[in-house]
Amino acid sequence: MFDGIQRRVISIWFPRLASDRHLRLYPIEGPFALTLKEQNANRVYCLNRVAQAQGLERGMSYSDARAFCPDLKSAPAHPHQDAAFLKILRRWATRYCPWVGLEGQDGLTMDITGSTHLFGSEEAMVADLRGRLGKAGLAAQIGLADTRGAAWALAHFKEGIAPTGDMLSVLKPLPVAALRLSEDASVALQRLGLRKIGELAETPRAPFARRFGRDPLMRLDQALGTQPEEITPLADPPHYGVRMTLPEPIGLLADVMSGTERLLVQLCAKLKAQEMGARQLCVTLRRVDQDHQQVELRLARPLRDSARILPLFERGLSEIDAGYGIDQLRLEATQVEPLPVQQISHVIGAEKNKLDDLITRLGTRIGLENITRFLPADSHIPERSFLTAPVAYSQADSGWSYAHPRPVCLFPPEAIAGSGPRPPNRFRWRRMSLTTGRATGPERIAPEWWLPDDSWQSGVRDYWRIETAQGRRLWLFYTPQNPGWFVQGEFA
Structure with missing residues (x-):
């Protein structure tokens, strides 16, 4: 990258990024876990240090976690918010060097070549980095090496700073999983007896490649520095x-x-x-x-x-x-x-x-939020069949779809005199004497039992469309449980 300068890379792993982010906003004492629903089961997504100390692990079902730790407190996980928070950390890390990229869903990678002199030494830069993250309440493991792969391995399996030069001597004692291999590939290598990176490096390449493909060897070469691997920083969002x-x-x-x-x-x-x-x-x-x-x-x-x-x-x-x-x-x-x-x-x-x-x-003049429109709501209850929303932040719907027409004007039920399940022939409403000319119905509407509503506690309602001799077209309903007649709407 720079002539005469040895390339140096820092890898930062946040083992509890999601829980640390949540606890920064909502501090909680004791064991804590974030849960995420996967395959119709609520599973542990991320844990704090106290919960890990009590033997809980990621991926276990939440019911099992509560059985092991009855005082466990939990909250739902929000992976998209965790991803946004990681991008904020990436931008913050540019105070150390301009080349900062994301490393998976819980890590950062930094090319600090030519930047360490600004802090005096590599040790001082890492100490400053760890101290600032600790003050922010974020657990972080940091690895520094000549290559991106070696720095990742140190951050995840042996936190520390590797001397410049031979990366193989640094990586030899680490497990093969430190090469950023998939879980299936790591298990297959361990079954073959290749548990350490040093053992993999001494294996003949040609027979190994025929059996396992080129990916494990490519990861090994990237970690050792024989094959280049760039760090691609995220582009800044466009500024309008x-x-x-x-x-x-x-x-x-x-x-x-x-x-x-x-x-x-x-x-x-x-x-x-x-x-x-x-x-x-x-x-x-x-x-x-x-x-x-x-x-x-x-x-x-x-x-x-x-x-x-x-x-x-x-x-x-x-x-x-x-x-x-x-x-x-x-x-x-x-x-x-x-x-x-x-x-x-x-x-x-x-x-x-x-x-x-x-x-x-x-x-x-009056604020966009004060200009509203009516939108259909998914409810057969007349009072809940619509909702209001700001016009600027909503789209007009195609309209209400009902098997039976609904009145244009809807108001709270107003009692009228009447007896029996059939609409009254004559009744008084709003100081008007009206005569029923034509009655269409009934349409029975039952209350939504899962929502509390005092006005519907009397039970079902039988709705009728009434055309009066005086020209009024009303919407009446009858309550069988507590006999009575009411007017609730008027058709245009």
């Missing part, structure tokens, strides 16, 4: 921000809008290249007195069309105080969402775009 420094200060709204338009064109080009759309934008305006003002815009739908976004900024930009002038504009998409390329036409989507822009304009 653009900036413009002006030669002369500006203060007119037209000039600020013109500068914002130029920035929007550049930003939307970045978003289009990544097939992303902006959900939240922020314009920062720097005045000549070094004061900053910000204008935020939250969109009802992800967008990357500068012509549609620019007018939505006008209200916010018109309220800024330019002071003695603005000499710098910065535009950033603070929240983005995937927006794949779609086929568009002058027929499809025009009305939808106008509605989204209207929602955005209203949202800047």
Whole structure:
């Protein structure tokens, strides 16, 4: 990598990454385990040190773990959050060297070649690394060697720093599993009598390769340094921000809008290249007195069309105080969402775009969360057959699907006079005398016993659609358990 400089690699293994991450947020004393459902069984996913000391192991069923350790506390595991946390650790580790990559689901690998002098020595760098991770509450095992494979082996099986030079002497006493082999390959080698890396290195290669393939030998060569293995750092996520420094200060709204338009064109080009759309934008305006003002815009739908976004900024930009002038504009998409390329036409989507822009304009005044819509809910109970959701963060559904029609206007049940299971011929409702002209029903609806609801504790309801001689079309129901008639809705 560098002429005249020996390559050095650090491997960091976090044996309890998931439990350490959880306990950082929710400290718990005593034995603790994270569980994950696998093949219809709740199994132990990760343990803390106290639980491991009591003989619990990963992969065992949670019921067995509770039998061995009755005071075991647990919580559900979230592997996706653990993966995100590991990426945060990878970015933090770039303070030691620029080349940091992920090592599986619970480790990091770092190429520290040419970076150790910044800390004085390799021992000082490793001590600083271990100390900072310990203060953060993370258990870590660290290995340092000439190759990525040798550093991984030390981190997992013999924590320490290997001297430069002959890696075989360092790896000889370690088990063959230290070569990053699969469990099946490790078991097969052990059954053959090859339990140590030194024994594998002394085995004739040609007969071994014919029987086990080239993977074990390739892993051995990578660990010894005879075959190169690169460390690929993760690329930083794209930054959706653009900036413009002006030669002369500006203060007119037209000039600020013109500068914002130029920035929007550049930003939307970045978003289009990544097939992303902006959900939240922020314009920062720097005045000549070094004061900053910000204008935020939250969109009802992800967008990357500068012509549609620019007018939505006008209200916010018109309220800024330019002071003695603005000499710098910065535009950033603070929240983005995937927006794949779609086929568009002058027929499809025009009305939808106008509605989204209207929602955005209203949202800047009253808040996007306050603009809601009704959506169907999976329940046959009338009061639970819908839910409200913010328009900006939900999609319109195709509508309610019922075997029997439902009233447009639904209200709490209102009692009326009536007896018997058949609808009354005459009744009074809201100070009106009504006569039943036509009755359709009944439709029996039973309560959802798994959800508590005081209004449905009386039992089943028999619903009728009533067309009155006076023109009213009502939705009535009868309660057989506690005889009585009620009006709950009105059809259009």
